[in-house]
Amino acid sequence: MPSPRSGRYSVFAIAREALRQHQGWNRAWASPEPRERYKVVIVGAGGHGLATAYYLGKNFGITDVAVIEKGWLGGGNTGRNTTIIRSNYLQDPSAAIYDKALKLYENLSQDLNYNVMFSPRGLIMLAQTEHEVRGYKRTVYANNLQGVSTEWIEPKRLKEIVPIINIDGPRYPVLGGLYQARGGTARHDAVAWGYARACSDMGMHIIQTCEVTGIETANGQVQAVSTTKGRIGCEKLALVVAGHSSQLAEMAGFRLPIESVPLQAMVSEPIKPCMDVVVMANTVHGYMSQSDKGEMVIGGGTDSYNAFTQRGSWHHIEETVRALIETFPMISRLKMLRQWGGIVDMTGDRSPILSATPVGNIFVNCGWGTGGFKAIPGSGWAMAELIAQGRPGPLAAAFGMNRFREGRFIDESVAAGVAH
């Protein structure tokens, strides 16, 4: 996407700016006052909301769009996650949307002219119980039928890929792993920032520190949202607010099959490179990768009761760390630098909702729960299709909210129990 307003980033731009004390860089996105009305209003400037706006512009030429954010863009789960990207899900509709996302990630930096630091360093899900061995082998077979290349690897090969791992821990021995060589990580903030910049360049409005407090409807159709910056009219409205989806749905007068719970993560002090692959230990809810700065990035389990505290329970940290130390003995002396939580939106089948709603021209995108960072580009793509055409395209079709009434679950609670 060319960048008329913010200026295109390139090696020449860096050279040019180096010669003039970096005075010529423009702000990456504008901060406009809201207009009275937009064709499409998107609530939530996380990755999913911003990507939805981007593909509305890019794929459908719809640029009369505002993305409204109560805090700062990317300050929700998008800026709080452990950035694991993979597409090794079990069910066909999941494989389709997550693999679409992964393919878009592969070229996202070029597409956005913004370095999202996508790093396909490979990803292993450890099998630490007999149950997991069977489960992951099954996933490998399913993935290969879906055209998503993954493989089952034995402990010996696993140890070669991850030398710091202890494969014969007494409590949680490593019995093998589900390996997706194309999986990896990306810089979470950069994904939000890159999309925001591209949206702003298309003339869309990203309105930060503006909370949506009400939704106005007439004759079953959306009319406007009330916000802390006044009333904003719209033809179509998309609710893309993760942990606050139930609150926005309530404003519009319907309920969602969602519960909000805290999920935590932490990072260690930076150390020398020791692990160039992402490792997920789902039995013990421990997920680890090494950031480009050298910090060990560790994700843990969710709290098992509803809360909106962005903090999470202390004992989960202990459980995660305890389990990881057995599998990675060398991290036992590491100091943890920061710990935080995000509020994740859980559905009963652990799959997302991309759907029309009981209110005309209101669409929801939520339920990504503990694992939606990896899905951002694919979700935005599918959501743009749904909003622009008023009905879901092939990627979103299976994820309608009516599936709960109709019993068409997309059960990912095996592949994604609490996985990232």
Added chain:
Amino acid sequence: MLILTCPYCGVKAEETELSPGGEAHLKRIGPKGTAEEFEAYLFARKNIKGVHFERWRHAYGCNKWFLAARDTHTMQVYGTYKAQTAHATDEIVANARQARAEWVPDWPQASEAVVA
């Protein structure tokens, strides 16, 4: 760490001693229910940001189910009460109102209550 007092055995239990059971006071829908009612019973949750009523089991204690009123935003506990109750006690309502003046219970109040 979340601490709830079990209304049966009186133990002040840490959350690791308890097992959560989700939203309280759900009304079970029988065989005559419509698809919508059944869906709502199984899946649609209030998911309140504020005063929330939920089920807990004193798993590593007396093993009984009880109910708790808790604020999902501030984590303040307004009280716990026995499971065989249609709604929270007046004392819990008063605690919640004290913390959140705007909050009103969504069940008929004492004066208008119908005894079931």
